[in-house]
Amino acid sequence: MSLKVEDLSVRFLTGPVPEGASLSVQFGEIVGLTGNSGAGKSLVAKALAGALPPNATRTGKITIDGAPVDPRRIALAPQRLDALDLLAQVSRQNQRFARLAGRSANVSGALAGVGLPAETTRLYPHELSGGMARCVLLVTALATGADWIVADEPTVGPDEATAGRILSLLADLSIGGRGVNFFRMTLSVW
Ligand SMILES: Nc1ncnc2c1ncn2[C@@H]1O[C@H](COP(=O)(O)OP(=O)(O)OP(=O)(O)O)[C@@H](O)[C@H]1O
Numbered sequence: 001m002s003l004k005v006e007d008l009s010v011r012f013l014t015g016p017v018p019e020g021a022s023l024s025v026q027f028g029e030i031v032g033l034t035g036n037s038g039a040g041k042s043l044v045a046k047a048l049a050g051a052l053p054p055n056a057t058r059t060g061k062i063t064i065d066g067a068p069v070d071p072r073r074i075a076l077a078p079q080r081l082d083a084l085d086l087l088a089q090v091s092r093q094n095q096r097f098a099r100l101a102g103r104s105a106n107v108s109g110a111l112a113g114v115g116l117p118a119e120t121t122r123l124y125p126h127e128l129s130g131g132m133a134r135c136v137l138l139v140t141a142l143a144t145g146a147d148w149i150v151a152d153e154p155t156v157g158p159d160e161a162t163a164g165r166i167l168s169l170l171a172d173l174s175i176g177g178r179g180v181n182f183f184r185m186t187l188s189v190w
């Protein structure tokens with residue numbers, strides 16, 4: 001299977017960002033997208049998952065094996081931590097996403113995979129550190145069981161050991177056959 005983005009532009013009143021982005025990911029492959037802050041990486045991620053803001057207009061093609069993509073096949077672990085539901089414990093958010101996809105979630109097992117203790121399931125977002133919240137966003141996206149995973153800056157926040165665990169989890173998933181697309185900002189050096 002192959003996921004393709006061709007000539008993608010997202011337009012706001014202020015103009016198009018990104019302009020004419022193209023990429024392709026084979027099933028089981030990890031593809032990273034880099035760019036400076038504001039280049040439009042997160043907009044590409046949101047376009048893939050069908051989660052663009054309502055004031056955005058999208059042009060260009062997003063296809064899987066040539067057919068228009070069903071965004072439910074693509075799970076997004078968003079960049080912004082405020083994507084978590086402030087009123088729901090970690091276990092509830094996970095189960096909700098799993099249920100929407102017709103699955104059941106092993107929340108504590110999934111959290112253990114990124115090094116978080118089982119008690120994390122009972123916490124609300126305001127009780128999580130930034131790094132923990134990042135892990136919860138990823139685990140929540142994975143709970144959908146979607147074939148394709150888009151992780152937007154998945155290692156920003158957690159300590160080095162946890163970031164390493166996140167990257168090996170993504171690598172294991174791709175070895176297991178899920179397409180992974182991950183986004184990371186390039187640091188400008190001058
Ligand atoms: N809802 C919106 N309305 C108007 N402009 C927006 C909206 N969302 C994003 N933008 C603009 O689109 C541009 C790209 O944003 P995006 O979040 O994709 O950048 P990015 O490459 O992910 O940056 P970063 O590395 O800082 O996360 C920015 O200039 C941003 O201001």
Ligand code: NI
Binds near residue numbers: 041042
């Ligand atoms: Ni971003």
